[in-house]
Amino acid sequence: xxxxxxxxxxVHRRFGITGGVALSLVxxxxxxxxxxxxxxxxxDFGDIGLAAGVRHEQWNDxxxxxxxxxxxxTAGPTRGLELAAGAAYRAPLFAAGRYASPFNWQSPVxxxxxxYRVEWTFLRRKQAExxxxxxxxxxxxxxxPQQVPFGLRGAYNLGREWNLLGRCGTAINGLSGLxxxxxxxxxxxxxxxxx
Amino acid sequence: xxxSRRRLxxxxxxxxxxxxxxxxxxxxxxxxxxxxxxxxxxxxxxxxAPGPVAVDPDSFSFAMFGDxxxxxxxxxxxxxxxxxxxxxxxAFFCALGDFTEHSTPDEHDSIxxxxxxxxxxxxxxxxxxxxxxxxxxxxxxxxxGPSCYPVVIADRVKLIFLDTADGLLxxxxxxxxxxxxxxxxRYIKIVGTHFPVFDGPEPAMGRTASTGERFKLQHLLQKYGxxxxxxxxxxxxxxxxVEGVNHFICGTMAPGGFDYGSGKGYLLFTFAHDSLSWQRxxxx
Numbered sequence: 001x002x003x004x005x006x007x008x009x010x011v012h013r014r015f016g017i018t019g020g021v022a023l024s025l026v027x028x029x030x031x032x033x034x035x036x037x038x039x040x041x042x043x044d045f046g047d048i049g050l051a052a053g054v055r056h057e058q059w060n061d062x063x064x065x066x067x068x069x070x071x072x073x074t075a076g077p078t079r080g081l082e083l084a085a086g087a088a089y090r091a092p093l094f095a096a097g098r099y100a101s102p103f104n105w106q107s108p109v110x111x112x113x114x115x116y117r118v119e120w121t122f123l124r125r126k127q128a129e130x131x132x133x134x135x136x137x138x139x140x141x142x143x144x145p146q147q148v149p150f151g152l153r154g155a156y157n158l159g160r161e162w163n164l165l166g167r168c169g170t171a172i173n174g175l176s177g178l179x180x181x182x183x184x185x186x187x188x189x190x191x192x193x194x195x
Numbered sequence: 196x197x198x199s200r201r202r203l204x205x206x207x208x209x210x211x212x213x214x215x216x217x218x219x220x221x222x223x224x225x226x227x228x229x230x231x232x233x234x235x236x237x238x239x240x241x242x243x244a245p246g247p248v249a250v251d252p253d254s255f256s257f258a259m260f261g262d263x264x265x266x267x268x269x270x271x272x273x274x275x276x277x278x279x280x281x282x283x284x285x286a287f288f289c290a291l292g293d294f295t296e297h298s299t300p301d302e303h304d305s306i307x308x309x310x311x312x313x314x315x316x317x318x319x320x321x322x323x324x325x326x327x328x329x330x331x332x333x334x335x336x337x338x339x340g341p342s343c344y345p346v347v348i349a350d351r352v353k354l355i356f357l358d359t360a361d362g363l364l365x366x367x368x369x370x371x372x373x374x375x376x377x378x379x380x381r382y383i384k385i386v387g388t389h390f391p392v393f394d395g396p397e398p399a400m401g402r403t404a405s406t407g408e409r410f411k412l413q414h415l416l417q418k419y420g421x422x423x424x425x426x427x428x429x430x431x432x433x434x435x436x437v438e439g440v441n442h443f444i445c446g447t448m449a450p451g452g453f454d455y456g457s458g459k460g461y462l463l464f465t466f467a468h469d470s471l472s473w474q475r476x477x478x479x
Contacts, residue, residue, distance in 0.1 A: 059407070059410055059411070059414075062410055062411050062413075062414035063414060064410040064411075064413065064414055066406075066410075092410070092413075094410075094413055094414070094417060094437060094438045095438060108435065108436065108437045108438065109393045109435055109437055110396060111393075111394075111395065111396050111397065111398050112396060112397050113398070141406070143406065144398075144402070144404055144405070144406055144409075145398060145399060145400045146362055146400045146401070146402060146403070146404035147404050147405070171404075173361065173362055173363055173404035173405065174323070174361045174362040174363065174404055175400045176323075176362070176399065176400035176401040176402075176428070177322075177323030177324075177360065177361065177362055177390070177401075177428070178219075178224045178323065178327075179223075179224060179227055179323045179326050179360055179361045179362070180224050180225055180361075181229055181230075181361050181363065183404075183405065
């Protein structure tokens with residue numbers, strides 16, 4: 001189980017900065033992930049924009065970690081639909097004493113992965129909205145090419161600046177072998193405060 | 196292999212799958228027994244695992260390869276392995292899944308005859324193609340035995356076969372694997388399985404699926420001093436050392452052009468002077 005927190009600062013109408021941290025509580029106790037990112041809206045037409053960031057994820061019990069840098073081109077071609085595509089550089093870390101460093105990018109098995117995100121908000125009410133998503137990149141994780149993660153995301157306005165957020169998803173595994181199976185179901189629940 | 200060639204081959208593979216798919220039972224892509232189902236059956240004691248082969252305990256060699264993938268025409272490269280048995284002193288071989296292309300009965304018959312025709316003992320584990328028909332798992336376990344099991348050769352080299360036919364290991368197999376690896380350093384250990392853990396700097400989809408499982412597996416391989424993990428599936432050759440553990444994608448024995456330009460062949464291990472060495476054998 002993870003406990004996470006992230007923040008977003010809308011520096012300018014066209015530019016924002018995000019950051020986050022997640023802790024593991026049951027297995028791999030301690031720091032689980034760090035995230036730092038920025039995004040910019042370039043064109044009002046189609047909401048064309050760019051997003052980039054760095055991530056660090058670690059598994060303390062296994063003395064393993066991974067640093068990632070990524071870039072995405074984002075677009076909102078029509079109301080309710082968000083698209084993004086890009087690439088990530090991953091540096092898996094397995095050396096004892098080095099896996100926990102977000103500054104160590106020397107890996108014996110570095111790799112590039114393609115990224116994608118499609119999110120469609122199919123229900124929008126005054127206080128709530130629900131989206132369906134297919135994405136191999138999310139707040140703290142980049143999934144393997146072998147997986148196709150998908151799920152639902154919802155938001156409910158609790159009043160004033162407070163929102164209740166929820167997200168659940170799983171992944172189709174085994175694409176290259178065509179022997180498909182679903183992964184674990186991940187559920188996220190949180191609250192958001194706008195300042 | 197270049198990335199453009201690799202992508203082209205992946206695209207060709209997908210087209211090939213689409214064209215050849217009429218012989219697959221498409222329902223098995225979803226309705227197959229899961230890795231947890233298979234591993235629990237493996238560990239139930241009801242399946243008979245092959246025992247250790249008799250070898251010269253001071254010096255012996257064995258071959259590991261994947262993906263013979265015979266089709267109806269029974270074209271394969273096992274005859275070339277047979278030709279090497281005497282020349283290279285190969286005592287046994289390990290086949291790492293995808294024995295047939297469509298897992299049909301005639302292909303099943305062909306591959307068993309082909310394995311037997313090599314004339315030496317062998318060990319087998321399962322690949323994704325072996326589950327492409329409703330009786331795929333039934334055929335595998337009744338023909339070869341369990342899909343995950345250990346065997347100790349000459350009381351010195353321990354081979355541990357894993358079932359990754361779905362691209363996943365599952366929690367039960369992880370628990371079992373750790374119990375097998377925890378031998379106090381008594382054996383030189385090699386893990387053989389179908390899906391690779393790593394696949395180079397620009398991986399396509401063909402490696403174990405879960406990030407968590409990949410990192411946990413690497414941790415266990417390091418922790419227990421595993422000499423090598425050998426896999427197939429990719430139809431190519433790759434050797435990467437990760438914190439002292441050799442990761443091999445051991446080439447392919449498949450007919451046709453489905454390899455990443457590295458040629459057909461196998462990985463040859465030789466145990467001598469209480470150490471293990473390896474050699475990539477490429478067919479001319």
